[in-house]
Amino acid sequence: MPRSAPSAAFAAPRPAAYPLALGLALVLLGMSAVGSPLRAQSTGTAKTTKSTSRKATAPDTLSSAERSAAREVSREATRIARERSRQDSLKTRSRGDSATASAFGSPEARAILERARTARERQDSALKAYKATTTQRISTGLGVKAAGLEKLLFRGDNVAQIAWRRDVGVWVMPVGSRILVPAASQAEGSITDAVTIPYFPGRETLWFPSSSFATVKTDVDDRELINPLARGAEYYYRYETGDSLSIALEGGRTIRIRELRITARRPEWRAFVGSFWFDRDGGQLVRAAYRLAADLELYDVADEQQKANAPRDSVRTAVRDSLLRQRLSRDAYVKDSTARAAQGPPADGPPAWVKFAFRPAKAALDAITVEYGLYQGRFWLPRSHSATANAQIGFLRVPFTFNEKFTYDEVNGNFTLPNMPPVLRGAALDSMQRDTVVAVPKDATGAVLAGAPTAGGSGGSRGRVAVSVGIGPGAGNAKPAAKDSTVHMSVAKARQCATDSMWTRVETRYQGTLRVAYREPCDEKKLATSAALPPAMASTETLFDEGSAASLRSMLDMSLQSAFAPQWPKLRTGIDLIRYNRIEGLSLGLGATQALGAGFTVSAVGRLGLADLHANGELALARSAGPRTVTATLYHRLNAANPEWAGALSFGPSLPALLYGRDEGFYYRSYGVELGEERTGTKGAVSYKLFVERQWTAGDSSVARTFSFARAISGRQFQRNILSEPLAITGLAGSWSRVFGEDPERARLTLVTRGEAGTGTYAYARGSADATIARPLGPIAVALTASGGTSTGRIPAQRRWYLGGLRTVRGQVAGLQDGTAFWLTRVEVGTRSRALRPVVFYDAGWAGRREAFAGSAPLRGAGVGLSVLDGLFRIDVARGLSTGARWRTDLYFTAPL
Numbered sequence: 001m002p003r004s005a006p007s008a009a010f011a012a013p014r015p016a017a018y019p020l021a022l023g024l025a026l027v028l029l030g031m032s033a034v035g036s037p038l039r040a041q042s043t044g045t046a047k048t049t050k051s052t053s054r055k056a057t058a059p060d061t062l063s064s065a066e067r068s069a070a071r072e073v074s075r076e077a078t079r080i081a082r083e084r085s086r087q088d089s090l091k092t093r094s095r096g097d098s099a100t101a102s103a104f105g106s107p108e109a110r111a112i113l114e115r116a117r118t119a120r121e122r123q124d125s126a127l128k129a130y131k132a133t134t135t136q137r138i139s140t141g142l143g144v145k146a147a148g149l150e151k152l153l154f155r156g157d158n159v160a161q162i163a164w165r166r167d168v169g170v171w172v173m174p175v176g177s178r179i180l181v182p183a184a185s186q187a188e189g190s191i192t193d194a195v196t197i198p199y200f201p202g203r204e205t206l207w208f209p210s211s212s213f214a215t216v217k218t219d220v221d222d223r224e225l226i227n228p229l230a231r232g233a234e235y236y237y238r239y240e241t242g243d244s245l246s247i248a249l250e251g252g253r254t255i256r257i258r259e260l261r262i263t264a265r266r267p268e269w270r271a272f273v274g275s276f277w278f279d280r281d282g283g284q285l286v287r288a289a290y291r292l293a294a295d296l297e298l299y300d301v302a303d304e305q306q307k308a309n310a311p312r313d314s315v316r317t318a319v320r321d322s323l324l325r326q327r328l329s330r331d332a333y334v335k336d337s338t339a340r341a342a343q344g345p346p347a348d349g350p351p352a353w354v355k356f357a358f359r360p361a362k363a364a365l366d367a368i369t370v371e372y373g374l375y376q377g378r379f380w381l382p383r384s385h386s387a388t389a390n391a392q393i394g395f396l397r398v399p400f401t402f403n404e405k406f407t408y409d410e411v412n413g414n415f416t417l418p419n420m421p422p423v424l425r426g427a428a429l430d431s432m433q434r435d436t437v438v439a440v441p442k443d444a445t446g447a448v449l450a451g452a453p454t455a456g457g458s459g460g461s462r463g464r465v466a467v468s469v470g471i472g473p474g475a476g477n478a479k480p481a482a483k484d485s486t487v488h489m490s491v492a493k494a495r496q497c498a499t500d501s502m503w504t505r506v507e508t509r510y511q512g513t514l515r516v517a518y519r520e521p522c523d524e525k526k527l528a529t530s531a532a533l534p535p536a537m538a539s540t541e542t543l544f545d546e547g548s549a550a551s552l553r554s555m556l557d558m559s560l561q562s563a564f565a566p567q568w569p570k571l572r573t574g575i576d577l578i579r580y581n582r583i584e585g586l587s588l589g590l591g592a593t594q595a596l597g598a599g600f601t602v603s604a605v606g607r608l609g610l611a612d613l614h615a616n617g618e619l620a621l622a623r624s625a626g627p628r629t630v631t632a633t634l635y636h637r638l639n640a641a642n643p644e645w646a647g648a649l650s651f652g653p654s655l656p657a658l659l660y661g662r663d664e665g666f667y668y669r670s671y672g673v674e675l676g677e678e679r680t681g682t683k684g685a686v687s688y689k690l691f692v693e694r695q696w697t698a699g700d701s702s703v704a705r706t707f708s709f710a711r712a713i714s715g716r717q718f719q720r721n722i723l724s725e726p727l728a729i730t731g732l733a734g735s736w737s738r739v740f741g742e743d744p745e746r747a748r749l750t751l752v753t754r755g756e757a758g759t760g761t762y763a764y765a766r767g768s769a770d771a772t773i774a775r776p777l778g779p780i781a782v783a784l785t786a787s788g789g790t791s792t793g794r795i796p797a798q799r800r801w802y803l804g805g806l807r808t809v810r811g812q813v814a815g816l817q818d819g820t821a822f823w824l825t826r827v828e829v830g831t832r833s834r835a836l837r838p839v840v841f842y843d844a845g846w847a848g849r850r851e852a853f854a855g856s857a858p859l860r861g862a863g864v865g866l867s868v869l870d871g872l873f874r875i876d877v878a879r880g881l882s883t884g885a886r887w888r889t890d891l892y893f894t895a896p897l
Helices: 015-023 025-031 064-085 089-098 107-122 298-327 330-343 352-357 480-497 546-553 651-660 701-705 709-714
Strands: 038-041 129-144 151-165 169-180 186-189 237-248 254-264 272-279 285-292 361-375 379-393 396-411 435-439 502-509 514-521 570-572 578-581 585-597 600-609 615-625 628-640 667-680 684-697 727-740 748-760 764-777 780-793 801-803 817-819 821-831 836-848 859-868 873-880 887-893
Touching (some): 064 298, 107 272, 107 285, 169 186, 285 546, 298 330, 298 361, 361 396, 361 546, 480 502, 651 709, 801 821, 836 873
Parallel strands (some): 169 514
Antiparallel strands (some): 129 151, 151 169, 254 272, 435 502, 502 514, 570 585, 585 600, 615 628, 667 684, 836 859, 873 887
């Protein structure tokens, strides 16, 4: 468990940080593991920005001693408030006991759970010591909607040696730590504080990369993730036995392992569903695969956490005020109270504009796997952990993976460790966070080294991560406590490193339950270049036992779901339900969702176009199990003829239609029913649907009366829409996408194929394939796209290909060529800089009758662009080089360079 700070995905962020915290929720889930300073910089002008969500804080006029006392009081007040608000264990167990009758599918299931609880709480006191090597990788991507086609945003690798003795404690020696931020021109620092301690007395047997599953808590606390093995969990879960297996050991001993299938009673994000395997005799956890029972709606979680924390915060404020009156002088108390009053109260949840603008806002934990190994025939110790998750905030998608493995050099060996060094207490932090303190450096005899800080000094440092691209560190915004602790840490490190190549620090982890001593090289760069590190772009599959983890994840199928327990429906609006195009004009939508349980969710969207006054709507029933979703939909909708290329049916493409009257979509209407399935992975996705529908023309009578700023200013009108053919059709459509290669310094190939076939009024089939390869070559980077498609049968007008425009031939008018077949090629050349990259490009393509493939002159266009964050954002200026030549400027998302 990387850090004691609560995961950003499950704690309400501060108001000023809502867009970032929600946008990178799962990034921060991994980043919360990181305590050492980490910096990623690129060229750009440094800026310092200040939050405007709070009042300006009064200048800190307290002395160092008074400020230290105030921080200590704050910590104590938080602890007292937490204890006062904690549920009474007797009440918790009583509620669990009352639910026992319906919690177990069989007496055996109850017996397995009771043995597992006893083993979890007792743990094995015979284990005295171990030495282990941990290998860890944290990876985060960044993409735009299309599943599996993201760019690598951040990667961190750790290799560390861990030694533990029951009578001494934990020593960690990082031997390799590296970060990679491809979009930054420079990345430095380490993530050594993310190292997981595989075992210590009181460690939780389940695993989650946050403080929620750090140390054993006997009873359930429903304000956190609800541990299915804790006492009182029967109120939230049901337990049934599953499969069993036997493991034969040398000497004729056989270990029997039994599966316990645990499902949540309600579809709530705090609960899990999963497959848990236990040693049938001893009750120890052997392996497990589990996921959250429901996805997180981030704004709902933030509001819920704010409401749940309000009573505790009220108690904390009163306790803190009372303690300060006792421990500070009257003048110091007045100064502190004045500073807090100037800061103002925290905001009540995310602002309304954030909730509206950043939609959707959700996160999903697809799977966690845990595997234990048996050592010396008696000790079950963690062997590997993995977690896969993703978040989506608006058009941004953030996938996240966390993998680690442990190899044990000695278990219960008779080795010695130095005693935990004495520490210099720094500024006290809130007990929900990590308290880093600096060890007093001593020589082999135990004498304090010359130049070491004295006991009167201080050296606290709160673990932090700072990642910036083109933005300066903003040191002027640092809080006094953070500045103090950072300075003390730096001074202590400098003093130790003046006489040694290594330095020692001690930190308190897991909410103060464990002290860990780190022995690190003074030259941090040695960690990044260590031979112990795996290659930066070595595949996760080769570094970790991906086959075993995949086998565990396969247990999280559709049959492992929460119980059927319908929840209250939720209504919402948001920017993702607003669109603008030449048919509807401004189209406003209202959405409703209801979680039913058993994996089912029903959703509905209704919308009305203000230009055509035509109502559209969809009603969908979906069942999901992690990355797999099956959906049945009844709909009446406006469709884009080539949705993979154009169409203002989402907010992004709607902007140019509204601002300067450029709508590159061609539209038709349909109503019908469809049944589809989608499976997403870390490197691709596959989807298909069966549909029965009627199609007809969307018309273009609204073109003349649809407002746009270009029409208001210059009289420019929209291009006319196609005249679609009325038909009834039964068909099958599908797509497959895959990414090969993730090393930004090597070739990366993206393949996408699409197909559709239908019969009814017309019988036809059409298919297309798209391949893009991007690779750095010396001082430049090159991307080449080749695409083509053809068809058979009689193709209605609304299923032809329409070439020209931003996604096909830039600089050309959309639909300048169309037909039953097409080909397209695009070449881009840019600099190697990924943060800010100038690009030149050339496009050529043709569309027409399939019988005359490339039978007429192709469309051509060329121009220059500017790429931000490795193509996540692009602005292009292009001009057509053939018929329909014109200058045009486009701002859009996702480009190969």
